[in-house]
Amino acid sequence: MLEPDPKADLHRYLQLAREALLWKLDGLSEYDIRRPLTPTGTNLLGLVKHVASVELGYFGDVFDRPSGVPLPWFEDDAEPNAHMWATADESREQIIGLYHRSWAHSDATIDALTLDTIGHVSWWPSDKSRVTLHRILVHMIAETHRHAGHADIVRELIDGTAGLRDGSVGMTQADPAWWETYRSRLESVAREAGRA
Template sequence: MDDKAILHRYLRTRRADLLAKLDGLGEYDARRPLTPTGTSLLGLVKHVASVEVGYFGDVFGRPGNLDLPWLADGAEPDADMWATPEESREQIIELHRRSAAHSDATIDELPLDAPGEVPWWPEERRHVTLHQILVHMCVETAQHLGHADILRELIDGTAGQRPGDPNQPQRSPEEWARHRGRIEAAARDAAASGGRR
């Protein structure tokens, strides 16, 4: 497998993992803000779909022909980070799928050294290659997947990429409570001693 195929596989996997964070949730839990800055699961999906359109479309002269009014001049700030009542979950998931398909076509059709220009980046950094943008979007998608992991755990305690995830310790709720209590006690102890022993 060549470098492009490896990066593309990672991007596809992280996209699928992000969408899976919505599985089994009702509308409120998928949309509700769980941080002081308003981060929500459906908002993260909308955001990642939106930025992919720009990075794999506009940057390489391949507009996605997707209607993204939340990114238009004069749009409300951060409108790509949350879902309005008029935007259905199905619409946002479909946007994510269409954005991914458009991105995949760009990735498939261009070589890794294909030049592009990111007009919203500073002049000294805006000339890029497909390789750079693939790495950038793998990192950005993984970062937002990490946010989604935490949000989903806050909603219903679901942790890891999927049930039975081998990278996630398998503990009962009581065992998790004891584990968390031990960490809390260690944090309080360290704070009381000023972090020095």
């Protein structure tokens, strides 16, 4: 019988979310990974930049393990929302490299500390700022999966690709005509319910 290892389980779910988020960039042009496809500017490369950046903070500064990776988009004089998009000078390779450095630093923190290790989130309200590694792992799993969900929708808007990973079995396997019929049916149901 396998012995439960809560830290390994949490770490695995975090890694699955990281990989799902990064996969959304595969096969797309520089333009497509940067395209703002919502009114608030949500874009794929920006989501990766954001998650990489906040992960460095949560598994670094919170536990007195600073990464030393410069994050100029979080400086006081940075442009608002600068962590949510990549400039033309920030390449895909740089942002992906940042995310991989973030993983390595976070994984070292996760490996070095116990789940009950206490940290301090200086940017949270003082009554909630004292945290454990366990809580931060859960927080980052939720944060990363949330943004992977955003990325899933943005990627679907770009080229129709959807799912957790390449070859994902979580989606109904159907041709484009079936999906159009399905979508039209949902639109009809929504109109009917809206009139009721």
